[in-house]
Amino acid sequence: MMVEKDSCMYCGCCASVCPFNAVIVTDYDVQVTDACTDCKTCVKACPMGAIQ
Amino acid sequence: MHRLQDLRQSLPHGGDPVRECDILVVGAGPAGSMAAFTAAPHCDVVVLEKRAHIGVPKQCAEGTSEGLFEKLNIPLNPTWISRKIEFARLISPSRITVDLKDERVKQLKFGYVLERKKFDKGLAELAARKGAEFHLRTQYQGLKREDNHVVVKARQFNEDLTFKAKIVIAADGLMSRVAKDLGIDSTTNLRHLESCCQYEMTGIDRESCIELYFGNEIAPKGYAWIFPKEGDVANVGIGILPTRAEYPAKYYLDKFVNWLGLSGEIVEVNAGGVPVSGPLDQTYDDNLLIAGDAAHMANPISGGGIHTAMLSGKYAGDTARKAVETQSLDKKTLSEYETLWKADFGRELDMSLKGRFILEEFTDEDFDATAQWMNEKGVGQLGAVDLVKFALKRHPTFAVKFASFLTS
Numbered sequence: 001m002m003v004e005k006d007s008c009m010y011c012g013c014c015a016s017v018c019p020f021n022a023v024i025v026t027d028y029d030v031q032v033t034d035a036c037t038d039c040k041t042c043v044k045a046c047p048m049g050a051i052q
Numbered sequence: 053m054h055r056l057q058d059l060r061q062s063l064p065h066g067g068d069p070v071r072e073c074d075i076l077v078v079g080a081g082p083a084g085s086m087a088a089f090t091a092a093p094h095c096d097v098v099v100l101e102k103r104a105h106i107g108v109p110k111q112c113a114e115g116t117s118e119g120l121f122e123k124l125n126i127p128l129n130p131t132w133i134s135r136k137i138e139f140a141r142l143i144s145p146s147r148i149t150v151d152l153k154d155e156r157v158k159q160l161k162f163g164y165v166l167e168r169k170k171f172d173k174g175l176a177e178l179a180a181r182k183g184a185e186f187h188l189r190t191q192y193q194g195l196k197r198e199d200n201h202v203v204v205k206a207r208q209f210n211e212d213l214t215f216k217a218k219i220v221i222a223a224d225g226l227m228s229r230v231a232k233d234l235g236i237d238s239t240t241n242l243r244h245l246e247s248c249c250q251y252e253m254t255g256i257d258r259e260s261c262i263e264l265y266f267g268n269e270i271a272p273k274g275y276a277w278i279f280p281k282e283g284d285v286a287n288v289g290i291g292i293l294p295t296r297a298e299y300p301a302k303y304y305l306d307k308f309v310n311w312l313g314l315s316g317e318i319v320e321v322n323a324g325g326v327p328v329s330g331p332l333d334q335t336y337d338d339n340l341l342i343a344g345d346a347a348h349m350a351n352p353i354s355g356g357g358i359h360t361a362m363l364s365g366k367y368a369g370d371t372a373r374k375a376v377e378t379q380s381l382d383k384k385t386l387s388e389y390e391t392l393w394k395a396d397f398g399r400e401l402d403m404s405l406k407g408r409f410i411l412e413e414f415t416d417e418d419f420d421a422t423a424q425w426m427n428e429k430g431v432g433q434l435g436a437v438d439l440v441k442f443a444l445k446r447h448p449t450f451a452v453k454f455a456s457f458l459t460s
Contacts, residue, residue: 013227
C-alpha cells in the first residue's frame with residue numbers, strides 16, 4: 001500500500017483495521033511494514049482517501 | 053520525566069535503566085488519565101503518551117453528558133466547556149426537523165460540547181497532581197511478560213526507554229497495539245469502523261443545540277453533525293461506514309458543507325475513527341486491563357465515547373490499585389474490572405449495537421417517516437410500545453427487529 005503523506009492526518013484508522021498489524025502510525029509518521037499483503041482494507045477505512 | 057533522569061544518573065556507568073512501577077498506563081486520553089488519577093494516590097503510576105501535546109489533535113465532536121462529572125466526582129473546570137447544550141435536533145433527509153427539547157426529553161440532560169485540548173490536558177494535570185509520572189512524545193514499541201511483570205519498551209524523542217510494570221492499562225485508543233501484543237485481538241473489523249472527518253468552522257450561528265443529520269446520501273450508515281462551540285464556531289463533521297459507502301468521509305463532509313451552504317472558514321481539520329462494534333469480548337488478562345476506545349467502548353449509535361472512556365478508566369484504576377495492593381495480578385482478580393464496567397454501561401452498549409443494526413437498514417423514506425411521526429406524536433410522549441406500533445405499520449420485518457431490540 002502507498003500512503004500519500006501529504007493527505008494523511010495520522011488518525012490511525014488504517015492501523016486499527018489492518019488484519020496484519022502492518023501499519024504503524026506515530027505522532028507525525030505512518031509506516032507500512034513488510035507484513036502488508038495489499039489487502040486494501042485500509043484504503044476503505046481512510047477518511048481522507050489518502051491510501052492507494 | 054525527572055524520575056527517570058535521576059535513575060539514569062544514579063547508575064555507575066550510564067547503563068540502560070529500567071523504570072520499575074506498579075501500573076503503566078499507555079495513552080493519556082480520558083481513559084488513561086482517569087485510570088492514572090484514580091490509582092496514583094495509592095500506587096506508583098507511569099503514563100506514556102505518544103504525542104507531544106495531550107488532547108491534540110482532537111479526534112472527536114467533543115459532546116458529552118452533563119451528569120458524568122458528578123458521577124465521577126471530578127471537579128468540572130469551566131474552561132473545559134466550550135458550550136452548554138440545551139437540546140438536540142434530528143434532521144431527516146428531506147429536512148424534517150425534530151427538536152428533542154420538551155420536559156420529558158430534557159431529562160436526558162444533553163450536556164456539553166467540550167474543548168478537548170483543555171479537557172484532556174486538564175485531566176492529565178489532575179492525575180499528575182495525584183502523583184502520576186507522565187512521559188510525553190513517548191511512543192510505545194513493544195512488550196513482553198517476565199516474572200509476573202510486563203516489560204515495556206518505548207521511544208522518547210531519540211532515546212530508548214524500558215519500563216517494568218505489575219499491571220499495564222491499555223488506553224492507547226482505536227489503534228491499540230498494547231492489547232494485541234498481550235494476545236487480545238483488538239483489530240477493528242472494517243464493518244465496525246465509523247470513518248470520520250470534521251471541520252471546526254467559523255460563521256455558524258446556532259442555538260445551543262446539537263444537530264444530527266441522517267440519510268444515506270448525506271452520511272451512508274452514519275450521520276453528519278453540527279456541534280456548536282463558543283461564539284460562532286462549531287464542529288461540523290461526518291461519520292460513515294466504509295463498507296457501505298462509495299467514497300471517503302472527507303468527500304461526504306465537503307458535500308454536506310456545500311449542501312447546507314456553510315460559508316464560514318475552516319479553522320481546524322480533524323480525522324479519526326470510532327469503533328462501533330460494541331466492547332471487546334474480553335477487556336482484561338493477566339497483568340492487563342483495556343479501557344476506552346482501545347476496548348471499543350464507544351456507543352455504537354452515537355459514537356460517543358468520552359463517558360465510557362472516563363468510567364472504564366476509573367474502574368481500571370480502581371481494579372489495578374487493588375490488585376497491586378493484594379499482589380494478585382492474575383486475570384481472575386482483574387476480571388473484577390469487567391464486572392464493574394458492565395454493571396455500569398454494558399447494557400447501554402449492547403442495546404445501542406442492536407439499535408445500530410436496525411438504523412443501518414433505514415432507507416431515506418424511513419428516516420423522513422420517522423421524523424414526521426415523532427413530530428405528530430410529540431417527542432416527549434413516545435414510549436417503547438409506540439415505537440413498536442409505528443414500526444409495525446412501517447415494515448413488519450423491521451418491526452420484529454425493533455421489538456427484539458426494545459425487549460432485550
